[in-house]
Amino acid sequence: MTKANGNGAAHNGHRSMQEHAEGPAAMLAIGTANPTGVVIPQDQFAENVFRATKSDHLTELKEKMKRICQKTGIDKRHFHLTEETLAAHPEFLDRELPSLDNRIDMADTAVPKLAQCAAVKAIAEWGRPATDITHLVFSTYSAWQAPSFDHQLAALLGLRPTVSRTILSLHGCYGGGRALSLAKQLAENNRGARVLVACSEITLVCFGGPDGSNLIGSALFGDGAGAVIVGAGPFAEGERPLFEMVSATQTTIPRTEHVLGMQVSGGGVDFHLGIQVPMLIGKNVEQCLVDAFGGDDAPCSWNDIFWAVHPGGRQILDNIDTELKLEPAKLAASRHVLFEYGNMSGATIIFVLDELRRRRKEDGDNVLPEWGAMLAFGPGITIEAMVLRCPRASSLNNN
Numbered sequence: 001m002t003k004a005n006g007n008g009a010a011h012n013g014h015r016s017m018q019e020h021a022e023g024p025a026a027m028l029a030i031g032t033a034n035p036t037g038v039v040i041p042q043d044q045f046a047e048n049v050f051r052a053t054k055s056d057h058l059t060e061l062k063e064k065m066k067r068i069c070q071k072t073g074i075d076k077r078h079f080h081l082t083e084e085t086l087a088a089h090p091e092f093l094d095r096e097l098p099s100l101d102n103r104i105d106m107a108d109t110a111v112p113k114l115a116q117c118a119a120v121k122a123i124a125e126w127g128r129p130a131t132d133i134t135h136l137v138f139s140t141y142s143a144w145q146a147p148s149f150d151h152q153l154a155a156l157l158g159l160r161p162t163v164s165r166t167i168l169s170l171h172g173c174y175g176g177g178r179a180l181s182l183a184k185q186l187a188e189n190n191r192g193a194r195v196l197v198a199c200s201e202i203t204l205v206c207f208g209g210p211d212g213s214n215l216i217g218s219a220l221f222g223d224g225a226g227a228v229i230v231g232a233g234p235f236a237e238g239e240r241p242l243f244e245m246v247s248a249t250q251t252t253i254p255r256t257e258h259v260l261g262m263q264v265s266g267g268g269v270d271f272h273l274g275i276q277v278p279m280l281i282g283k284n285v286e287q288c289l290v291d292a293f294g295g296d297d298a299p300c301s302w303n304d305i306f307w308a309v310h311p312g313g314r315q316i317l318d319n320i321d322t323e324l325k326l327e328p329a330k331l332a333a334s335r336h337v338l339f340e341y342g343n344m345s346g347a348t349i350i351f352v353l354d355e356l357r358r359r360r361k362e363d364g365d366n367v368l369p370e371w372g373a374m375l376a377f378g379p380g381i382t383i384e385a386m387v388l389r390c391p392r393a394s395s396l397n398n399n
């Protein structure tokens with residue numbers, strides 16, 4: 001029954017997949033991608049978007065957008081949507097006009113293609129053939145059809161027909177954290193499993209002409225995709241754990257379901273970002289971390305660990321810094337990703353992980369403490385927390 005491939009891993013559906021893996025799951029490779037066409041500097045965003053949407057007459061709103069943009073901690077963002085496309089689709093500017101069908105049609109090609117770009121990089125780094133992937137978990141806020149982007153990505157990458165696919169829809173900014181948490185469980189409970197996590201977020205489904213309600217989202221969100229290969233031991237030759245995924249929790253902050261959310265309508269997707277979001281996340285994050293570490297095992301100081309935090313907004317990072325009394329450098333990877341790309345919703349956390357491992361590669365093993373925490377937030381308000389461990393080169397050599 002059990003048929004091993006060239007690297008010793010069993011294929012999905014075979015008997016060995018029903019056995020547990022050895023040790024915790026780990027991230028084995030990471031890839032990221034952004035649309036290459038449109039890059040808008042944040043200090044030109046208000047001018048750009050008000051011109052493109054023929055809204056220059058809304059002078060007060062434009063000044064407010066400029067004030068917000070200055071405070072975001074963002075330098076530039078990448079977008080799939082071009083001014084030419086906007087000119088051809090005036091319905092994208094007016095929420096009262098039906099535009100969902102056209103948005104879905106465009107997302108149908110763009111979202112899986114961007115995911116493919118990120119996944120190809122992750123698979124190349126992993127070093128094994130795409131056909132060794134046994135599970136796929138795809139997360140996006142743009143999926144409303146079936147079969148969906150998980151199916152398309154599997155075809156684009158040439159995955160096996162037996163690959164076990166899951167799509168997570170509208171989890172928003174915690175989608176990346178949720179997908180990684182599911183991947184951990186899949187990898188640990190199916191010996192030999194190799195899970196591809198893909199998050200692809202493109203703002204064309206939520207883009208709209210500026211109005212009083214969408215300025216914050218419009219000033220924060222950008223386009224990007226991230227992919228991670230997750231697997232647990234035994235590892236094949238050449239596989240190297242980047243981050244061990246030690247334990248994970250999901251917490252919903254009670255009575256906050258109306259504070260942060262997304263609503264799909266005929267005019268596209270609306271984000272609701274309540275002004276209390278940074279405060280609520282700041283006040284609740286420490287208990288989530290203590291729970292993720294299992295209570296007594298929580299570190300004495302939060303400065304003793306490394307951090308991969310979803311940079312939902314500058315104020316969110318500031319509040320986490322304050323509440324946890326973090327040294328300024330602790331959220332540097334999150335702030336760097338926010339600065340370079342903005343908030344790419346569920347994909348952002350993968351960029352932060354990629355940035356952390358890039359810093360580790362450049363500056364050596366000791367730039368990161370051994371233990372760390374990953375945090376992602378989204379509608380609910382939901383907080384995904386994961387305890388990470390950075391294996392040392394010396395311990396890897398002993399494997």
Ligand SMILES: CC(C)(COP(=O)(O)OP(=O)(O)OC[C@H]1O[C@@H](n2cnc3c(N)ncnc32)[C@H](O)[C@@H]1OP(=O)(O)O)[C@@H](O)C(=O)NCCC(=O)NCCSC(=O)CC(=O)O
Nearest residue numbers: 071072172173273274275277312313314315316377378379
């Ligand atoms: C937007 C900010 C950069 C603005 O910075 P500051 O708060 O320091 O600046 P500020 O107080 O002067 O605010 C600038 C102007 O924005 C307004 N303002 C701020 N937050 C607002 C909000 N949520 N809704 C409506 N207006 C808001 C202020 O009233 C002010 O208006 P005026 O100038 O007229 O007085 C910050 O507040 C921030 O990072 N907020 C977090 C945004 C957020 O919710 N992110 C989560 C994204 S969702 C996510 O990541 C998960 C998911 O989607 O699933």
